[in-house]
Amino acid sequence: MPAPAADALPAYPTLLSPVRLGPLHLRNRLVMGSMHTRLPFGEGNPARLAAFYAERARGGVAMIITGGVAPNAAGRMEDGAAVLDSEDALSEHRQIVAAVHDADAAIVMQILHAGRYAKHAEAVGPSNISAPINPVKPRRLSGDEIENTINDYAKCAALAQAAGYDGVDVMGSEGYLINEFTARRTNDRSDAWGGSAANRMRLPVEIIRRMRARVGAAFAILYRISALDLVEDGATVDETLALARALQDAGADALSTGIGWHESRVPTIAYMVPRGAWRFAAARLKRAVTIPVVASNRINTPALAEDILRAGDADLIALARPLLADPAFVVKAQTGRASEITPCIACNQACLDHIFSDRAATCLVNPRAGRELDYISTAAIKVQRIAVAGAGAAGIVFTLTAAARGHHVTLFDAAPQVGGQLEIAQRIPGKQEFAALLAHYRDELTRLHVDVRLSTALTAEMVRSGHYDRVVVATGVVPRKPRIDGIDHRKVAWYPDVLNGAVEVGRRVAIIGAGAIAFDTAEFLTAEPGHGTAEEFHAAWGVETSGGTAGSLTGVPPLPSRREVHILQRSAGRPAARLGISTGWIVRTTLKRRNVAITTGCTYRRIDDAGLHYASGGENRLLEVDNVVICAGQESVSALAAALQSTGVAVDVIGGARNAVELDAQRAIDDGYRLGLAC
Numbered sequence: 001m002p003a004p005a006a007d008a009l010p011a012y013p014t015l016l017s018p019v020r021l022g023p024l025h026l027r028n029r030l031v032m033g034s035m036h037t038r039l040p041f042g043e044g045n046p047a048r049l050a051a052f053y054a055e056r057a058r059g060g061v062a063m064i065i066t067g068g069v070a071p072n073a074a075g076r077m078e079d080g081a082a083v084l085d086s087e088d089a090l091s092e093h094r095q096i097v098a099a100v101h102d103a104d105a106a107i108v109m110q111i112l113h114a115g116r117y118a119k120h121a122e123a124v125g126p127s128n129i130s131a132p133i134n135p136v137k138p139r140r141l142s143g144d145e146i147e148n149t150i151n152d153y154a155k156c157a158a159l160a161q162a163a164g165y166d167g168v169d170v171m172g173s174e175g176y177l178i179n180e181f182t183a184r185r186t187n188d189r190s191d192a193w194g195g196s197a198a199n200r201m202r203l204p205v206e207i208i209r210r211m212r213a214r215v216g217a218a219f220a221i222l223y224r225i226s227a228l229d230l231v232e233d234g235a236t237v238d239e240t241l242a243l244a245r246a247l248q249d250a251g252a253d254a255l256s257t258g259i260g261w262h263e264s265r266v267p268t269i270a271y272m273v274p275r276g277a278w279r280f281a282a283a284r285l286k287r288a289v290t291i292p293v294v295a296s297n298r299i300n301t302p303a304l305a306e307d308i309l310r311a312g313d314a315d316l317i318a319l320a321r322p323l324l325a326d327p328a329f330v331v332k333a334q335t336g337r338a339s340e341i342t343p344c345i346a347c348n349q350a351c352l353d354h355i356f357s358d359r360a361a362t363c364l365v366n367p368r369a370g371r372e373l374d375y376i377s378t379a380a381i382k383v384q385r386i387a388v389a390g391a392g393a394a395g396i397v398f399t400l401t402a403a404a405r406g407h408h409v410t411l412f413d414a415a416p417q418v419g420g421q422l423e424i425a426q427r428i429p430g431k432q433e434f435a436a437l438l439a440h441y442r443d444e445l446t447r448l449h450v451d452v453r454l455s456t457a458l459t460a461e462m463v464r465s466g467h468y469d470r471v472v473v474a475t476g477v478v479p480r481k482p483r484i485d486g487i488d489h490r491k492v493a494w495y496p497d498v499l500n501g502a503v504e505v506g507r508r509v510a511i512i513g514a515g516a517i518a519f520d521t522a523e524f525l526t527a528e529p530g531h532g533t534a535e536e537f538h539a540a541w542g543v544e545t546s547g548g549t550a551g552s553l554t555g556v557p558p559l560p561s562r563r564e565v566h567i568l569q570r571s572a573g574r575p576a577a578r579l580g581i582s583t584g585w586i587v588r589t590t591l592k593r594r595n596v597a598i599t600t601g602c603t604y605r606r607i608d609d610a611g612l613h614y615a616s617g618g619e620n621r622l623l624e625v626d627n628v629v630i631c632a633g634q635e636s637v638s639a640l641a642a643a644l645q646s647t648g649v650a651v652d653v654i655g656g657a658r659n660a661v662e663l664d665a666q667r668a669i670d671d672g673y674r675l676g677l678a679c
Contacts, residue, residue, distance in 0.1 A: 022253025060330025068112025115177030167220025173258025234551025392420020394655025401676025506626025
C-alpha cells in the first residue's frame with residue numbers, strides 16, 4: 001500500500017486509526033460489509049471470489065466480511081448457495097482466506113440462515129408464516145430442530161476457524177432466521193423460544209454462547225443486529241438494546257448494524273435515502289454496550305465516515321456497495337486522493353438488481369467489479385489519437401479508460417457541459433448522487449489531461465483534418481417523436497426540456513409514455529422542495545427515531561404533490577416494467593402517494609387547446625391539461641458514423657448511438673469501459 005501523504009492524515013484521523021475488535025488488531029476502521037455476489041464460494045473454483053476480495057483488501061480495508069454462508073442445507077438461500085457444514089469445502093475457503101491475508105487484511109465469514117426467505121422446499125422458520133416477498137411457505141421448526149440448528153451454527157464457526165478465517169459474522173438482521181425469532185411478526189410460538197422478549201432473544205444469545213465455547217477467545221465473533229426492523233410488529237428499541245447487551249455478555253466481540261427487513265415498506269439503501277440516514281440507530285447501540293459497534297448503510301464518502309466516528313456514533317464503518325464502485329477507497333482517502341474515489345450512486349442496478357434476477361453482481365460505475373479476472377487494464381501497445389463524439393456516460397467512460405491506458409483522446413460534445421443523460425438524471429429529486437458522479441468524471445478528465453471541447457459537435461471534416469487514428473461515436477439519443485395529431489402543439493413539451501428547466505409546465509400535466517424516464521419526469525413534476533435531509537426522509541416514510549414503537553414505525557403521512565399528473569401508456573402491459581427490481585417499488589409507491597394517475601391501453605387521438613384526447617377501455621376521453629410531456633422512448637443519434645465511412649478512419653459506435661432500445665446508464669458505461677480496454 002502506498003505511504004500516506006503527509007497532508008492527508010489530518011483529514012480522516014479517526015477513520016484511518018487502528019482499532020481492536022476482540023482478538024483482532026485492525027489497521028483502520030473501514031470494513032467491507034457483507035454482500036451477496038453470486039460469485040462461487042466453492043464448486044471447485046473460488047478464484048473469482050478470491051480475486052474480488054483480494055482487490056478490496058489491497059485497496060486498504062482493514063477487514064472483509066464475506067457474503068452469507070449457510071450453517072446447514074435448510075438455511076441456504078437457494079439451490080446452489082454456499083453451505084459450510086463439513087470439511088469438504090475447506091480447501092476452497094482457504095484459497096479465499098489466503099488471498100485476503102496476502103493483502104494484509106483480516107477476513108471473517110458471515111453465517112446466514114435464510115429462514116423464511118429461502119427459495120427452496122426445505123425453508124424453515126420459527127413459525128409457518130410466509131414472507132410477503134417469497135412464495136415459499138416455511139415449515140415450523142421443532143424444539144429439537146432448534147437445538148440442532150444452534151449446534152450447526154457453532155459447528156459452522158469451528159469450520160470457518162479451521163479454514164483460517166479470523167472470525168465469523170452472525171447474520172441476525174434483515175428478516176432472516178434469527179431475526180424472525182426475535183420479532184412477534186414472525187414468531188407466534190408459545191414455548192421456550194417464543195412469547196416474551198427474553199424467550200424471543202434466546203436463539204441468538206444461545207448461538208453466540210455455544211459458538212464462543214466452541215471456538216475459544218482467539219477467534220472473533222461479530223453479530224449483525226437488526227438496529228431497526230422497520231416492519232410492523234418488529235422489535236422495540238428497548239428489546240433491541242436488551243438483546244445487544246445479552247449478546248455482549250454471551251461473548252460477541254462486536255455488533256454490526258443491519259437496517260430494515262427485506263420486506264419493509266421503508267427504503268433503506270436506495271439512492272433516495274439520504275446519506276447517513278441511519279447513523280442514529282448505530283449511536284443508540286453504541287451507548288448501550290462497551291464492545292465495538294459497526295455502522296453501515298448509505299455511507300459512501302470518507303468524510304461522512306470520519307464524521308460518524310468522530311462524533312462517537314460508531315467505532316467502525318462498514319461499506320459494501322461503495323467498495324464495488326471503488327475498491328481503492330481507503331488507499332485514495334489515505335493518500336490525499338479522496339476526490340479520485342469513484343462514488344457509489346446507490347442505484348442498485350448492477351448489484352442488488354442483478355442478484356434478484358439470478359445474475360452475478362457487478363457495479364454500474366465500475367464494470368470491473370466481480371470481473372477482476374476478465375477485465376484487466378494494461379498500457380496501450382500502440383498509442384492512438386482518438387476523437388470521441390459525445391460526452392455522455394458511454395463517451396466519458398471510454399475516454400477515461402482509454403486515456404488511463406495512454407491513448408491521446410479528444411472529447412467533443414455539442415452541449416456546453418459534459419454528462420448527456422447523466423446531466424439530466426441528476427435533476428431528479430433523490431438522484432443527487434448522479435451529481436457526485438458527474439463531478440468525479442469532470443475531475444478525472446482534468447486529472448488525465450483530456451482535451452475536452454464543449455459546444456463543439458464533431459464532424460467528418462474535423463476528423464479528416466485532425467489526423468485521428470480512431471473515432472468513437474457516443475452521440476447518444478434524442479426523444480422519439482410519436483405520430484399524434486397535434487404533436488407540435490404549443491402545449492407539448494419534451495422531457496429533456498422539462499428536466500433541464502428550459503420549459504415551465506402548468507399545474508395539470510399528462511405524460512405520454514410509462515417507462516423509467518416517464519416516472520422520473522413525474523417525480524420531478526410532483527416532488528415538493530425539500531425531502532433531502534434525513535429528518536425529512538424519516539418523516540415522509542414514517543420512521544420513528546425516538547424508539548417508542550414496535551418496529552420503529554409510525555403512520556405514513558400523505559405526500560403532497562405540486563401538480564396533478566397523469567401517466568399514459570399505449571400498451572396494456574405493466575407500466576415501467578423495467579424499473580429496477582429493488583427501487584421500482586419505491587418509485588411506484590411514492591407516485592401513488594402523490595395521487596399520480598396511470599392509465600394503460602391508450603390510443604392517442606390528438607393534442608389541441610382543450611388538452612389530450614385519447615381512447616381507453618373503448619371510450620373516448622379528454623384530459624384537460626396545461627401540458628403534454630412526451631416520454632415515448634428514444635432514438636439513436638448516429639448519423640456521424642455513416643458520414644465517417646469515407647474517411648478511412650476506424651469507427652466504433654457505443655451507448656445509445658449504437659442501440660437506443662432499453663438504454664440505461666449501466667449499458668452505456670459498460671460499452672465505454674469494454675471498448676476503452678480493447679482499443
